[in-house]
């Protein structure tokens with residue numbers, strides 16, 4: 001029997017190229033689906049670091065003109081993933097990140113760069129590579145949003161299409177004049193196609209034209225139907241809500257395993273929690289914090305952006321310090337926020353430690369050494385850092401939104417009596433509510449037996465991909481059967 005095939009279409013994938021959680025999910029899902037007999041290929045742009053990491057490579061198709069230049073589709077393997085890589089130097093061979101140049105500005109040809117991703121995905125969906133004709137094309141976020149659109153308008157026998165929202169705040173909107181270069185039929189530029197408030201909307205296109213829509217937690221799937229969280233797409237999503245499901249992300253639990261983690265000072269598990277203390281000592285040393293072992297140590301690992309609500313934390317540092325607590329923060333992004341935290345570390349050496357930039361090792365060491373991880377997001381489709389925190393026994397202190405609300409069990413009175421709490425939730429997402437939560441945390445910290453119980457609960461939480469893989473598998477196969485029928 002031919003295996004069931006999925007083409008995952010994505011602009012970043014761990015461990016090859018990552019700016020956030022999207023890469024983690026795209027990197028982990030193929031292996032998880034493999035346990036269900038699903039063969040996944042990941043289609044990704046050929047940025048320099050992706051091409052450089054390819055172990056094996058074979059050209060499987062040549063394009064004379066892919067959105068302005070010649071290109072090659074490469075079949076290759078890297079980082080444990082089976083890949084199709086679009087080697088198109090005119091689109092992707094440049095310094096900087098996947099979306100922005102070294103100057104921090106979006107590439108001005110992003111419309112073209114990610115139209116190419118969608119168009120090639122559609123081509124593969126329609127049989128461009130005879131050895132791999134997918135049953136499902138799975139598009140992630142706006143960068144892949146045109147894949148379902150191209151397939152929809154191809155009008156021939158085609159695979160089922162699934163559009164997954166990892167972050168609805170990024171929608172890929174481009175001026176109407178870009179429509180011409182897409183090569184879609186003229187009627188595609190309309191309300192029921194790729195047009196979005198007079199522009200071309202890549203995410204909108206995917207949401208409008210895919211056979212199914214998913215997002216990365218059940219809670220967020222509900223929230224985006226509301227104007228407060230739908231960011232302009234709630235109307236469309238309500239019209240298609242019968243096709244929308246929330247599937248909670250998992251965590252790559254081999255990469256994030258405190259018992260085998262080589263990036264941390266000392267491995268540990270729920271049975272050897274004492275060994276965790278060595279990680280706290282090492283972390284404090286690395287950030288130059290006072291050794292005082294009784295001080296509650298909060299951690300943050302985050303992109304610095306409005307979404308993540310870290311301005312609320314910046315406004316709560318006096319409260320945090322007033323409780324005798326300490327903070328280590330690893331963050332990359334918004335310069336203003338970065339400056340505020342760097343300034344606080346300068347004013348409070350020994351109490352607040354800050355590292356700016358992206359650092360995988362430090363992210364692991366914070367999860368292993370901090371007592372609590374703070375995630376005060378204004379919205380959070382799923383969130384992965386609170387999942388790593390659970391696994392590493394850093395109790396998550398989170399805003400009660402989206403996937404954070406779905407994954408952390410607030411240690412309220414009833415959770416305590418049932419013995420099931422794993423962290424703290426706060427709402428609304430405001431500075432006073434965060435400050436209240438910090439005070440609650442300090443109260444819990446004063447009860448070491450309870451704290452250890454919460455750590456054990458947290459570490460016993462199943463944050464693996466197992467559940468999610470089963471749900472994706474069911475959804476994919478049902479859709480494929482429906483299209484075949």
Ligand SMILES: Nc1ncnc2c1ncn2[C@@H]1O[C@H](COP(=O)(O)OP(=O)(O)O[C@H]2O[C@H](CO)[C@@H](O)[C@H](O)[C@H]2O)[C@@H](O)[C@H]1O
Nearest residue numbers: 020021022166302303332357358359363381382383384385
């Ligand atoms: N400075 C830094 N250095 C090193 N590592 C850092 C880092 N800052 C963040 N990270 C890492 O990047 C990842 C962040 O993933 P998240 O899911 O928490 O948020 P993100 O908003 O990027 O993802 C979006 O997509 C994912 C995937 O669906 C959703 O979970 C989420 O809600 C949505 O906003 C984690 O693996 C974290 O450890």
